[in-house]
Amino acid sequence: MSVLIFVDQTENHIKKGAYEALTYGVQVAKQLGTTAEALVLGTVNDDLASLGKYGVTKVHQVANETLNHVDAQLYAKVIAEAVTASGANVVVFSHNQTGKAVAARVAARLKAGVVTGACALPDTSNGFVVRKTVFSGKAFANVSIHSAIKVISLNPNSYQTVAGEGTAEVVALNVAVDASKVKITAVNKVSGEVPLTEADIVVSGGRGLKGPENWGVLLDLAKELHAATACSRPVGDAHWRPHHEHVGQTGVQVAPNLYIALGISGAIQHLAGVNRSKVIVVINKDPEAPFFKAADYGIVGDLFEVVPKLTEEIRKMKASA
Amino acid sequence: MKILVCISKTPDTTSKIAFTDGNTKFDETGVQWIINPYDEWYSLVRAIELKEKDASVTIHLVTVGGPDCDPVIRKALALGGDEAIRVNADNTDSYFIAAQIAEVAKKGAYDLIFTGKEAIDYNGSSIGGMVAELVDAPYISLATLFELNGTTATITREIEGGEEVAEVSLPVVVSCQKGVAEQRIPNMRGIMAARTKPLQVVEPIAVEALTSVVSFELPPAKAGVKLVDADNVAELVRLLHEEAKAI
Numbered sequence: 001m002s003v004l005i006f007v008d009q010t011e012n013h014i015k016k017g018a019y020e021a022l023t024y025g026v027q028v029a030k031q032l033g034t035t036a037e038a039l040v041l042g043t044v045n046d047d048l049a050s051l052g053k054y055g056v057t058k059v060h061q062v063a064n065e066t067l068n069h070v071d072a073q074l075y076a077k078v079i080a081e082a083v084t085a086s087g088a089n090v091v092v093f094s095h096n097q098t099g100k101a102v103a104a105r106v107a108a109r110l111k112a113g114v115v116t117g118a119c120a121l122p123d124t125s126n127g128f129v130v131r132k133t134v135f136s137g138k139a140f141a142n143v144s145i146h147s148a149i150k151v152i153s154l155n156p157n158s159y160q161t162v163a164g165e166g167t168a169e170v171v172a173l174n175v176a177v178d179a180s181k182v183k184i185t186a187v188n189k190v191s192g193e194v195p196l197t198e199a200d201i202v203v204s205g206g207r208g209l210k211g212p213e214n215w216g217v218l219l220d221l222a223k224e225l226h227a228a229t230a231c232s233r234p235v236g237d238a239h240w241r242p243h244h245e246h247v248g249q250t251g252v253q254v255a256p257n258l259y260i261a262l263g264i265s266g267a268i269q270h271l272a273g274v275n276r277s278k279v280i281v282v283i284n285k286d287p288e289a290p291f292f293k294a295a296d297y298g299i300v301g302d303l304f305e306v307v308p309k310l311t312e313e314i315r316k317m318k319a320s321a
Numbered sequence: 322m323k324i325l326v327c328i329s330k331t332p333d334t335t336s337k338i339a340f341t342d343g344n345t346k347f348d349e350t351g352v353q354w355i356i357n358p359y360d361e362w363y364s365l366v367r368a369i370e371l372k373e374k375d376a377s378v379t380i381h382l383v384t385v386g387g388p389d390c391d392p393v394i395r396k397a398l399a400l401g402g403d404e405a406i407r408v409n410a411d412n413t414d415s416y417f418i419a420a421q422i423a424e425v426a427k428k429g430a431y432d433l434i435f436t437g438k439e440a441i442d443y444n445g446s447s448i449g450g451m452v453a454e455l456v457d458a459p460y461i462s463l464a465t466l467f468e469l470n471g472t473t474a475t476i477t478r479e480i481e482g483g484e485e486v487a488e489v490s491l492p493v494v495v496s497c498q499k500g501v502a503e504q505r506i507p508n509m510r511g512i513m514a515a516r517t518k519p520l521q522v523v524e525p526i527a528v529e530a531l532t533s534v535v536s537f538e539l540p541p542a543k544a545g546v547k548l549v550d551a552d553n554v555a556e557l558v559r560l561l562h563e564e565a566k567a568i
């Protein structure tokens with residue numbers, strides 16, 4: 001019995017979300033009175049022994065370069081073997097792009113029940129019940145897993161990372177890796193920008209910005225806050241902004257610490273993608289805009305006047321800090 | 322060339338989310354049912370586009386659910402599927418559903434299986450990956466573009482902070498999202514034609530559910546918005562820094 005945490009990498013570095021999954025998995029292990037171990041696929045430049053800081057005793061690595069790209073079919077096979085080899089009965093993923101590709105597939109391979117989009121530690125007082133977000137963040141479901149092996153994928157930004165002291169033993173896991181049937185012909189990373197789903201702060205614009213030529217005020221604010229940028233659906237549809245910035249029920253779902261909405265009315269479908277944000281700030285000239293009902297802080301006013309002032313005040317605050 | 326499109330029935334995006342029976346069941350009172358937007362706008366429409374380019378393509382739709390799914394399946398047929406299969410079972414655990422779809426998929430020997438990126442009610446993002454595992458095919462998730470050239474698919478998919486382009490030989494399972502296609506509205510001809518398209522009802526295979534929902538909960542209501550005067554932007558910055566500790 002143990003907990004195995006899948007530690008996700010991109011371009012040979014461990015992803016931020018993986019630390020949340022590690023902290024969570026270690027806590028699950030404590031609750032079950034067992035140990036937590038990590039699994040890393042592919043080659044990484046980070047010091048894996050230092051993952052011990054999060055409480056894992058062992059890091060299994062399959063250092064095969066084929067695994068530097070996510071091929072769900074290969075990953076499922078390798079991860080399932082690692083689960084069997086390590087004797088894990090709980091497997092933890094991050095519910096990010098990789099987790100969405102792989103977690104359920106691993107579960108099917110192991111005939112294990114899975115809860116994706118988990119947002120709290122399991123309740124093990126009577127069985128094994130995991131809370132997840134449903135209806136696009138408008139509700140929670142408490143889901144019982146009946147199988148011997150349990151797979152959980154954790155919503156990003158729903159569990160605070162805690163690091164302490166410690167070193168983990170790094171062990172090479174010998175697993176045969178087939179040739180990938182998926183050929184990656186191009187990788188286009190948006191350079192210099194904060195990835196939307198990993199961002200602590202998101203600044204988002206709606207139709208209230210009137211046109212793509214007006215995005216400067218928003219970008220200045222985002223830059224000052226090291227924030228990722230997002231937009232409402234009509235803005236994406238009109239190609240004012242790239243479609244990967246579209247948040248909402250039918251776009252990307254985000255859960256940053258701070259979501260700042262500029263000129264967005266707050267339609268129910270938009271809220272569905274942002275309602276898990278910890279703090280929501282709304283700037284809108286219409287006091288009746290529905291977004292104010294979902295907000296923590298708000299300013300009723302013209303964004304073209306308010307936002308440059310906001311950027312300036314933040315700059316001042318930072319300078320004096 | 323045979324395409325299988327997975328269709329799920331979900332509440333309309335404006336539905337009030339409430340629960341009954343001691344918070345164990347979704348309250349369906351007054352709820353309008355729609356095709357899950359990801360299934361309809363992206364996977365189904367892309368399949369239809371492929372058929373428009375190549376008349377030899379056939380599109381089958383599959384759903385797991387009771388007779389109450391039939392109107393939604395007919396709507397999907399009106400958009401352009403050729404025939405539909407409904408596995409007559411309660412739509413519960415994702416492994417159960419995936420096993421039913423995989424069974425249909427194996428029997429039909431499909432070249433391409435499309436799902437939506439997730440269903441907007443359960444937000445599982447699980448069915449595509451599970452089906453792919455059960456039929457032992459590659460799985461490309463979160464596709465934003467899908468092109469077919471003979472038996473090779475070129476698929477752009479979302480990765481952390483960007484996109485990557487993958488090439489894969491059929492058969493393949495793909496989960497679709499925005500970018501893959503544009504939403505369409507069914508026309509009268511389609512709606513008439515859908516009435517006579519075959520909708521086959523099959524009984525489920527025996528599969529044990531691995532999970533079950535114990536209860537639902539609604540999030541606590543927000544405390545209410547703190548409004549700051551537009552002339553006092555510095556106060557907002559102070560609140561965000563000192564009170565919310567968000568910047």
Ligand SMILES: Cc1cc2nc3c(=O)[nH]c(=O)nc-3n(C[C@H](O)[C@H](O)[C@H](O)COP(=O)(O)OP(=O)(O)OC[C@H]3O[C@@H](n4cnc5c(N)ncnc54)[C@H](O)[C@@H]3O)c2cc1C
Pocket residue numbers: 205206207208209231232233234235246247248249250251262263264265266267268269270273283284285286289301302303304334358
């Ligand atoms: C099935 C379905 C799915 C959908 N999915 C999504 C989704 O995923 N994401 C999404 O965002 N939408 C989605 N929508 C669309 C949604 O219903 C709304 O139409 C959309 O969110 C509105 O975008 P908006 O707020 O940018 O524009 P609007 O509703 O036009 O709002 C613009 C706002 O800007 C304010 N404004 C104007 N000028 C200024 C100014 N100078 N200063 C300050 N404020 C100003 C206005 O007061 C207004 O509140 C979906 C709709 C459907 C039917």
